[in-house]
Amino acid sequence: MTAPAGFREHPAFLDGAAQRALLTDIRAVVADAPFFRPEMPRTGRPMSVEMTSCGAVGWVSDRTGGYRYQLTHPVIGKPWPRMPDSIVAIWRAVAGDPRLPDACLVNHYAPAAKMGLHRDEDEQDFTAPVVSISLGDDCRFRIGGLERGGPTRSLRLTSGDVVVLGGASRLAYHGVDRIYPGTSTLLRDWFPEGGRINLTLRRAT
Numbered sequence: 320m321t322a323p324a325g326f327r328e329h330p331a332f333l334d335g336a337a338q339r340a341l342l343t344d345i346r347a348v349v350a351d352a353p354f355f356r357p358e359m360p361r362t363g364r365p366m367s368v369e370m371t372s373c374g375a376v377g378w379v380s381d382r383t384g385g386y387r388y389q390l391t392h393p394v395i396g397k398p399w400p401r402m403p404d405s406i407v408a409i410w411r412a413v414a415g416d417p418r419l420p421d422a423c424l425v426n427h428y429a430p431a432a433k434m435g436l437h438r439d440e441d442e443q444d445f446t447a448p449v450v451s452i453s454l455g456d457d458c459r460f461r462i463g464g465l466e467r468g469g470p471t472r473s474l475r476l477t478s479g480d481v482v483v484l485g486g487a488s489r490l491a492y493h494g495v496d497r498i499y500p501g502t503s504t505l506l507r508d509w510f511p512e513g514g515r516i517n518l519t520l521r522r523a524t
C-alpha cells in the first residue's frame with residue numbers, strides 16, 4: 320500500500336441517476352464559464368487537459384503568471400459560477416471536515432489527455448482534504464508518496480467513484496496516466512469521442 324495515510328476510495332459512490340444529475344449541473348457551470356486550456360508556467364506549453372471552475376475561486380495557470388487561484392475566469396473575466404449544491408453535498412458526505420470547499424476545478428480529459436505526476440500545493444492550508452469525483456470514461460490514476468521519484472501505485476477510477484485525499488496523502492504525488500476511451504456512455508451527448516470529467520474540490524484560501 321503505497322499511498323500515504325488518509326487516502327480513501329469510495330468506489331461507485333454515485334449511482335447512474337446521481338451521475339446524470341451532477342452532469343446536468345456541470346454543464347450549466349460550463350455554459351457560464353467555458354473550458355479553457357491552461358499553459359505551463361515559463362514554457363507556455365498548453366496542457367492536454369482543459370479546465371474551468373466553480374466556487375469562490377478557481378485555479379488557473381499561464382506562462383507569465385504561473386499556477387494560482389483567482390476570483391475570475393481568465394478568458395471571459397467574470398466571477399466563477401457558484402458551486403452547485405449537488406457538489407457541496409458530496410463534500411459534506413465524504414470530506415470529514417465541517418469547513419466547506421471554496422474551489423471546484425472541473426477537468427476535461429479528451430481521449431488522449433493525461434496529467435503528469437504533481438502535488439497540489441497552491442492552496443494556503445493543507446489541513447483540509449481534497450475530494451475528487453470521476454465522471455465518464457475510466458482512467459488510470461497514479462498515486463505515490465510525498466517525494467518525487469518514490470514508489471507509486473496505480474488504480475483504475477470509474478464514473479461515479481469518489482476519492483478523498485486527507486491527512487498525509489494531501490501532499491502526495493499523483494497524476495492521470497491515461498484515459499480508457501469508450502468505457503462509459505455518460506458524456507456521449509456532450510463529447511461523442513469519449514473522455515472524462517474530474518471534479519476536484521478544495522479549500523484554497
Ligand code: MD3
Pocket residue numbers: 424426434439449450451462482484488489490491492493494495517519
Ligand atoms: C492525491 N486531478 O486537478 S483528482 C488536479 O483526475 C488533479 O483530474 C486529477 O490532480 C484528475 O490537480 C486527480 C484526484 C486527486 C486530487 C488531489 C490530490 C488526487 C490527489 C491531492 C493529493 C493526492
Ligand code: FE
Pocket residue numbers: 437438439493
Ligand atoms: Fe492534482
